[in-house]
Amino acid sequence: MGPRAVNPVGAAALADLMPWGTTGIGTGRTWVYAPERETLRRRWARLAAAEDRNALLQPTRSRTESSRPAPLPGCDAPTGPLARVVGPTPRLVRVARRPFDRQWLLADHRVVDFARPELWRVRGDRQVYLTERQAGDPWPLLCSALLPDAAHHGGRGGRVAPLYRDPAGREPNLVPGLVELLADRLAVPVAAEDLFGWIVAVTVDPARVPLTADPGLWTAGVELGRRLIGLYTFGARFGRPGDGKPRLPGGRRPFVREPIPARPTGATYDQESRSLLLGTGRIGPVPREVWDLGILEPWIAARTEPPGEGLERIRERTWSSELTSELIDLLHVLGLLADLTAAQAELRARAGAGPTLDPTALLPPAPATRRPPTVLDSTEEGPGGQAVLI
Structure with a gap:
């Protein structure tokens, strides 16, 4: 994606703050x-x-x-x-x-x-892929520790921007000088992951990311962003050692209340029992706001819809315990994300209305920062032994 016009003082396009990006797989x-x-x-x-x-x-x-x-x-x-x-x-x-x-x-x-081999080349234990979706989407930004498909950003108009330009996590994919500018103006230590967390927490429109001049608001935004990234990645990134999978507190944790049948035909929500229904199976408690996020129905449909044609006719015949465990994990993540909705809305409002920093001296980023990295940790070869060039 090419350079975009610089936004008003105090904000910048995400494509300028994180210059290198491409579409998903x-x-x-x-x-x-x-x-x-x-x-x-x-x-x-x-x-x-x-x-x-x-x-x-x-x-x-x-x-x-x-x-x-x-x-x-x-x-x-x-x-x-x-x-x-x-x-x-x-x-x-x-x-x-x-x-x-x-x-x-x-x-x-x-x-x-x-x-998208360039995205595969930068996979690593610290890598996080930021998915930029359309403005106005309920999820304008998402994160994944896994390589994202184009469907993760909704097809055309979106893009994937890795946090790092290398698999070891040594070279951030951020406009040069911005971390140092923030640290100087805010008078607090700023790391690349802090700026990444801020971006995830406050962005409503990827074309305009506000950069606060309030140290207290910055700290709150970074903390919230790190929590969001931990949930988006199912606990794989930005968590503390020993945290494990994200889990709702006791009393709110979903359990299988009625066994899920071998071949559930889809999912519905039961308001009275606050439960997710899969045929005669039932999982609860599941808050209404979690069901209303619109994630559960397509997730379950992808695992229960009738087989397609050709090789897609080959499907697992029964719903497995592994799928149940993955669904429970998803319910925990969505429940915790729902808990953060109000806090994120308040933070976004404050970030948009409060004092901001001027990043225009750093923009637009140099053309080289928009290109995929060219230094690899390992040699790659193509058919016949020729080198693979980017």
């Missing part, structure tokens, strides 16, 4: 995703056994059974075309398929059209 086909790993193993075995692999692949202009793309960074795979060699099941990588929906992906570049 675009697979060109949906059968390469599944909520459960065994589904993908079975689909791959079916593809390997097929005489007409092109039909099952669902070829596009970018991928056919004759395509020979380089392996994805960090994912060893055969480089020969599928028409000649399929190989064992590729590495299965968990990704952010949709908002709050973590699914597994067949990490074989021969079946993924637009994998």
Whole structure:
């Protein structure tokens, strides 16, 4: 994405504050995703056994059974075309398929059209991917410790901006000089993760991120942003050692009240019992505000809707205990996020109305900061041994 016009004093576009970004993964086909790993193993075995692999692949202009793309960074795979060699099941990588929906992906570049290798190259234990969605969206920004699909930012108009430009987390993807400017003007220590937390907490419109001049408000915003990031990433980032998975306090924790049937047909909400219903199964308590977030219905539908065509017909036949555990984890996260809604709305109002800093001297960022990083920690090779260049 190219440079944008600088906003009024005290605010800047997110695309300027975090200069490097791109769209999320675009697979060109949906059968390469599944909520459960065994589904993908079975689909791959079916593809390997097929005489007409092109039909099952669902070829596009970018991928056919004759395509020979380089392996994805960090994912060893055969480089020969599928028409000649399929190989064992590729590495299965968990990704952010949709908002709050973590699914597994067949990490074989021969079946993924637009994998965004530059995002794969910067994966690391400290990396957080910021998803920029449309202004006015209930979730204008989301975070994930996992590689995001384009559906995570809603398709066109959104983008993914990694916090770091390297897998070790040494080079922040932030406009140079801004962390130092904030530390000087606020007279408090400022780290890259603090600025990232502030951005996540206060942004309503990605085209205009306010930068406060109030040290107290800054501290409150950073703290709230860190809590939000911890929840968005299911506890994988910005938490304290030993925190584990996010959990609601006792008395509010959801439990399975009635067993979930082997084949639930969808989800509904029961106001009287404050429960999530999956067929004859029931999980509660679930507050109404959690159901109204609009996350649970598509999450459950992706795991219960009828099979599609081709390789998508291969699905797990029954609802598993693993899916139940993942759903409980999701309910904890959404419940804790609902608790923070009022605090975040108040913070956003104060950030928009209070004194602000002027970042215009640092903007627009240098063109080089908008390009993907070019220094890699490992050598990558494409078909025939040639180097992969960015």
